[in-house]
Structure formats: structure tokens, C-alpha cells
Amino acid sequence: MTRQLRFTTLDVFTSTPFFGNPLAIVHVPSTVKLSQTEKQLIAREFNLSETVFHHEQDASGNPTSPVVIDIFMTTVELPFAGHPTIGSGFFLLSRTPELETVTLRTKAGDIPVVRGSGSPSSVRLQVPIDFKVHTPLNIPSVKQLQPQLNDADYLNGLSGAEACASIVKGMTFVLVALASEDALARFSQRLGAWGVGVVGIYLFHERANGVVRVRLFDGTLEDPATGSAASTLGGWLALRRGLGIHTIDIEQGIEMGRRSEIRVVVTVGKGKDKDELEIEKIELEGAAVQVMEGTVSI
Numbered sequence: 225m226t227r228q229l230r231f232t233t234l235d236v237f238t239s240t241p242f243f244g245n246p247l248a249i250v251h252v253p254s255t256v257k258l259s260q261t262e263k264q265l266i267a268r269e270f271n272l273s274e275t276v277f278h279h280e281q282d283a284s285g286n287p288t289s290p291v292v293i294d295i296f297m298t299t300v301e302l303p304f305a306g307h308p309t310i311g312s313g314f315f316l317l318s319r320t321p322e323l324e325t326v327t328l329r330t331k332a333g334d335i336p337v338v339r340g341s342g343s344p345s346s347v348r349l350q351v352p353i354d355f356k357v358h359t360p361l362n363i364p365s366v367k368q369l370q371p372q373l374n375d376a377d378y379l380n381g382l383s384g385a386e387a388c389a390s391i392v393k394g395m396t397f398v399l400v401a402l403a404s405e406d407a408l409a410r411f412s413q414r415l416g417a418w419g420v421g422v423v424g425i426y427l428f429h430e431r432a433n434g435v436v437r438v439r440l441f442d443g444t445l446e447d448p449a450t451g452s453a454a455s456t457l458g459g460w461l462a463l464r465r466g467l468g469i470h471t472i473d474i475e476q477g478i479e480m481g482r483r484s485e486i487r488v489v490v491t492v493g494k495g496k497d498k499d500e501l502e503i504e505k506i507e508l509e510g511a512a513v514q515v516m517e518g519t520v521s522i
Contacts, residue, residue, distance in 0.1 A: 232251070232514060233246060233248050233514070233517070234314065236311040237307060237310065237477075237486050237510040237511065238485065239346075239512075244483070244512070245448045247275070247307055247308055248272055248275040249312060250266060250276070250277050251280055252279050253280050258522075260301070262522055263277055264299075265522075268298045268299070274302065275295075276294070278312065287323065288323070290327040294330075295331075304392065306455060309451070312328055313337030313347040314346075314347045314512035316328075317347060330352075345513060346509055347510070347511075348489075351452075353391055355502075355506070356390045356393075358388040361398055362385045364382075372410045372411075372412065373411065386400045391455050395452055399426050403429070408479075413445075413446060424442040426453045427441075436457070437475050439476065440453050448480050449484030455506050459488075462490035463501055466492065467494070468492060472488045485511070486508070488508055491503070
């Protein structure tokens with residue numbers, strides 16, 4: 225029997241339609257059960273970086289109870305991702321103006337989402353973290369595929385190692401520091417298969433005004449806005465800046481024509497070893513806007 229499921233698409237980390245990172249939210253009534261295979265097929269059909277399955281509560285449910293969501297890429301389910309949780313939080317809060325917070329139940333745990341301090345369409349959430357800074361990584365096979373960049377374009381040079389950090393286990397990014405926005409624009413998608421098992425390469429340049437311009441590549445694909453990578457970079461930068469609360473504004477997707485604005489707020493405190501610093505909290509903030517709605521048959 226064919227079932228009809230409603231869906232909504234949003235653009236996330238923007239208040240302007242057709243910018244930011246697209247997200248599909250498929251609404252699953254409490255009376256409908258979807259298999260993992262069915263969810264994966266639907267996510268593959270949308271062919272976006274992520275698709276969310278929003279499991280609706282029945283009419284008798286408590287509106288303040290956690291809302292279960294599943295997050296799928298086109299080939300695999302994720303325990304957490306930034307733009308799907310920001311988008312889902314925005315969607316739910318936009319439809320319940322009487323609530324100031326909603327809790328998303330993800331595979332990574334419960335995530336409270338509150339209304340943001342920026343635009344009326346912005347929300348903020350606390351990122352689930354198991355933050356770890358790894359040994360810097362040499363990536364010669366990536367840099368060799370960028371003949372349009374020279375030694376001076378990399379802050380660490382062509383032969384230098386680049387920072388590597390994980391926001392949670394299994395979600396790791398190589399943080400490549402570039403000397404200019406021009407170098408960022410000249411970086412191409414030719415990355416090759418370099419086989420170190422990380423999620424993606426996150427290139428960044430810090431402007432003099434403190435705003436960080438970034439690009440994210442996962443294999444040969446570029447992502448217009450990546451909350452998990454932004455949180456990872458924000459944590460790494462905050463540790464370098466020292467004790468306190470650090471607000472880091474990030475711009476991504478400009479080279480793709482999908483400008484995205486991401487805010488990361490990181491609290492750094494002293495670890496158990498008082499000579500070391502540790503990340504106590506990472507918050508992610510961004511806006512979203514609805515673009516489309518319809519039905520999908522399965």
C-alpha cells in the first residue's frame with residue numbers, strides 16, 4: 225500500500241530563500257513506521273547533504289516532550305549534524321510560538337533548542353561534544369592537487385601539517401589555515417582519495433575583523449554550510465584564545481552562491497589538570513527559512 229508523507233524544505237543558516245544549506249524534513253505520523261531502508265531511499269531521492277525524519281507525536285502527546293528526529297545523508301544515518309538540528313528546531317519553534325524551547329531527541333542524545341539572539345528566525349542549540357584535538361596531519365596528496373595555490377597560500381606551507389580535531393568520535397575535520405580569502409576561492413574540488421578516514425577538509429581564513437571565512441569539502445563534494453565542522457573549528461580556535469566565552473562568526477558557501485552565516489559560542493574552562501584547558505560547552509546558532517512543501521510517496 226502506498227503511503228503519502230508530507231515534507232518541508234528549508235534553507236538553513238540564512239534568512240534568505242535559495243541561500244544557505246537546503247534541508248528536507250519528512251514528517252512521519254505516529255501511526256506510520258518506516259524502515260531504515262525506506263528512510264535511506266527517501267534521503268537518496270532528495271539528494272541533499274542531509275534529510276531529517278520528524279516523528280510526530282499523537283494529539284494526546286505532551287508538547288514539551290522531546291521530539292524524535294533521525295538524520296540521514298544519502299548513504300548513511302548520522303547521530304548528529306548541525307544544519308539538520310538548527311533547521312528542525314526552527315521548524316518546530318516557528319509552529320509553536322507559545323514555546324521558548326524544544327528538545328530534539330537524536331541518536332547523539334537530547335538537544336534543547338531555544339530562540340536565538342539574532343534575527344527572529346534564528347535558533348540556538350547546545351552541541352553534543354566529545355571534543356578531541358588530534359596530532360596535526362600532513363596532507364600532501366591534497367595540496368599536490370592544488371597547483372593554483374603556492375607555499376605562501378598556506379599558513380603552514382605546502383609541507384606543513386594541519387590541525388585535526390573531532391567534535392564527537394567519528395566526526396573529524398582537518399582544519400587547513402589559508403593566508404587569504406583569495407587562496408580560499410582558488411582551492412578546487414580536486415581532492416582525490418587520500419584515505420585517512422576523516423569526515424572532511426575544512427579550509428578557513430580569519431579576517432582582520434574576526435569573521436572566519438570557510439569552505440568544506442567531503443571527497444569531491446562541497447557543502448554550503450556545515451554546523452559540525454563550524455563547531456569543531458570554533459572549539460579549536462577557542463582553545464587557542466584561552467579561558468572565557470568566545471563568540472566566533474563564520475561565513476560559508478559564498479563560492480557556491482549559497483552564502484551561509486553560522487555563529488559558534490564556545491566556553492573554555494580549566495581541565496582536571498589545571499595547566500590544561502578544556503571545552504565546557506559549544507553552542508551553535510543560525511537562522512532558517514521555509515522554501516517548499518509537498519508529499520512523498522512510499
